[in-house]
Amino acid sequence: MNSLPSCRLRDQPAAASSTPVAHAREAWQEASRGPWNLSSIPGFVLTSLFDESQTHLFLFSLVVLIYILAMAGNTAMVLLIWAEARLHTPMYFLLSQLSFLDIFFTSVTVPKMIVGFLFGWTSISFGGCGAQMFFFMFLGAAECLLLALMAYDRYVAICNPLHYPVLMSRRVCLLMVAASWLGGSLNASIQTSLTLQFPYCGSRKISHFFCEVPSLLTLACADTETYEQVLFVTGVVVLLVPITFITTSYALILVAVLRMHSVEGRRKALATCSSHLTVVNLFYGPLVYTYMLPATYHSPGQDDVVSVFYTVLTPMLNPVIYSLRNKEVTGAMKKVIARCGVCRNT
Template sequence: MHTVSNKAHNDIMVLINTALLQKLSVLNGVFETLIELIHFPPHSEARQKASRGPWNHSSTMGFVLTSLFNESPMHVFLFSMVVLVYILAIAGNAAMVLLTWADTRLHTPMYFLLSQLSFLDIFFTSVTVPKMIVAFLFGWTGISFGGCGAQMFFFMFLGAAECILLALMAYDRYVAICNPLRYPVLMSHQVCLLMVMASWLGGSLNASIQTSLTLQFPYCGSRKIAHFFCEVPSLLMLACADTEVYEQVLFVTGVVVLLVPIAFITTSYVLILAAVLQMHSVEGRRKALATCSSHLTVVNLFYGPLVYTYMLPASYHSPGQDDVVSVFYTVLTPLLNPVIYSLRNKEVAGAIKKVTGKCGVSRNA
């Protein structure tokens, strides 16, 4: 009996010691966590670096986008304005496409290219704004790795295609003013189609290169993108690899897609200005300058923010400034393009009056 009681006593002591060791290990883990939180706050850069674990497209993890607006009354008002501008941009560009198709007076190379610009703007603004709206209304700020890649691809594709198309539209104005007798040959329907195809192919090539190179990097524990959509500069900040070489490639691509078209546009308009100054007709000068000023305004509105985003060094950027600039060329510019062309061109204004007149007649009938 004494032997059995000693054995039972020993078993009880072993169980007690085991339980105490487990409790001590738990408390030790808690103290280590508290010490880590004191030295590395949850949102600090040091803690993010310490907790980074590489992951990529093979992982089920995605990204988290920063919402552009919060729940304050002022932000609700700004959100409502963005939604209104987005709806007006879609309606304005769709109207421009329909007007060009419906009115025979607009069946010219200039307005054909303008309709293609409006067509690109419809999809360009729709790549980012609907996701932003859903994130604000329902809190769905997450985006999968594949969804982020798709958004980045179509944004780069449509943006580069629009850059190329704007440069080709400058060539159209150059031919119309400097070589008016050869305009039907140099700007035939086949040439216009080739211009549109060149812009689409150039945009797809640019997007394929940029997206594939960006997504090949391993990304780390911090999945929060400091932007309201997946844009290359913001995504590169999460890469846990040296991106210096790729940033140089991105700069070279920016030179090809942005600065080369800007140089082409500048050269075209220098030649146009020289030709306009030689005109003897005041009416001819006024008309030439009116059509050119519309295109130049659109070029400045579109290229300016893109040069800031993709050509300036990272030290010149901040998340707040990048958000404002991105809103400008993803929301405001697509709205302003049809407005600028409709206000500056009598043909477009005449087509709008013609269509509205027909609608009024049909309603009265």
Template sequence: MMAWENQTFNSNFILLGIFDYSPTHIFFFSLVLGIFSVAFMGNTVMILLIYLDTHLHTPMYFLLSQLSLMDLMLICTTVPKMAFNYLSGRKSISLAGCGAQIFFYVSLLGAECFLLAAMAYDRYVAVCCPLRYSVLMSETICGLMAASSWMLGSLDGIIEVAVALSFPYCGAREIPHFFCDIPSLLTLSCANTSLFERMIFICCVIMLLFPVAVITASYARVLLAVIRMGSGESRRKAFATCSSHLVVVGMYYGAAMFIFMRPASDRSPTQDKTVSAFYTILTPMLNPLIYSLRNKEVARAFRTVLGRGTSGE
């Protein structure tokens, strides 16, 4: 508590960022802003389409809308502050701002882990138990799955931000990252953080490996069921839906495991910033594209909503 009392919400950290002002980095910064814009628009459109089109009011699309909402919040947690600091030349972030970034970042990543497992279970029920789908994936169960994902992620966020901000920080207070990432922040602590780092590792094992086990089991059953399908059209449709989900899962969990489940001795600031940029900026852009490019129902919903808006004018 004394460590906390010695800090004030006027205490600032310095975010060293990921870009300088060389022509190459200005180009990459512009590229990040372009990716952010596409991610912001893509996820917003997915949420609105699923909300406005009654044909998409199904468990699969409800869970997809939650994924888009999480991705939308995730990119808004890190990119706007990074862009403001870069354009203004100011690199500071307050203790309160740092705590907010940690909370939303950790909560959203955790929530997305559990949500992807729920989406895998949904596909398992749809393919392997189609006659019981309306019972096993009722509106109530679907809502509970989504709410549980948000609550478990938020619980992890509350615990980690409370402990991380309880440590005393000293020295230059320069975070070698473009946002307040806990591993980078802990390198500035004057206290011994090894116990907390072990706790984070254990949390990551639980929050990554448990959902991965559910996803692996679900898709193993789905794959066997698809192979047994007699209809070629049914097989193609099942493969299209499940392959889209597996691509998202592979990108998300692969990057998350690389960043969170390595020993501290193997970490490098450059690697951490690059991989973090991948799954906090690039993945939110790719998710709506992956789920919508080969999805006829989303394309039909987009034409319907667009046509409704045009006729309304």
């Protein structure tokens, strides 16, 4: 019984002679054992996607190249639609909004990942993590809703062409874009506030290259089962409801196309719809895997691959898909290039 006090007395000189750095380290270790939040410990550490092997250096260079192409392609699409008068239609206005969202959606995560790999800056503050999570979910949900509204635009154009100017007026298009942005911000506000209210303790290392809700919840030192159910319901609203809306729209479109007597009209309708359907599948598929499947179906490696797919690859493919199979876009692009060539020669 008396041995404990004597041990503490022997330890006191060592404690007295410890440096301020040792005191800070001990305080950090003590704090990291218990719950912490915005007002206590600085933040998290993100997991790098790549190491310094030759294979990973190649993959990193590939991701950077895809990101640059995504930024260039979507920026070019926005400028092209803005500059070319014959593309000032509801369909291309919504397409320009999709490209605009893609520019910021991919920029929420990729630059931080690049800086983390090149300079080792993998730490992120609690507030920075919350901001990244908010804008990621805000832009992702807004894009989900916008893709559903673009399906409605195709439905009206093919099934009700005579009423198209009224049903898809400039005012209606602006309301559609505003609704997608409002729905995205509402979804992000709810999920971010609920996720950040949990106490986090122990390890600060997130098994992901950016702050995403499923990866962050694994670090919470509280029961998150109820919130995961809320997350599932939110996923149903943001993902499955738009998917159902898109499926219904294209079922009606298919019926209308099969009734067309003009082969050229049928081909043009199918070409336009196939581009949009391809983009929908590329974007919604990985999101359904991430937010709708139970945690037992996930692993850090698979989550990283899926996240890279819809945060980098899909934004790069969107302008390519809409350009290659759309004569109006390719024609406008050739016209703008020719115009630039004439200006340069003069």
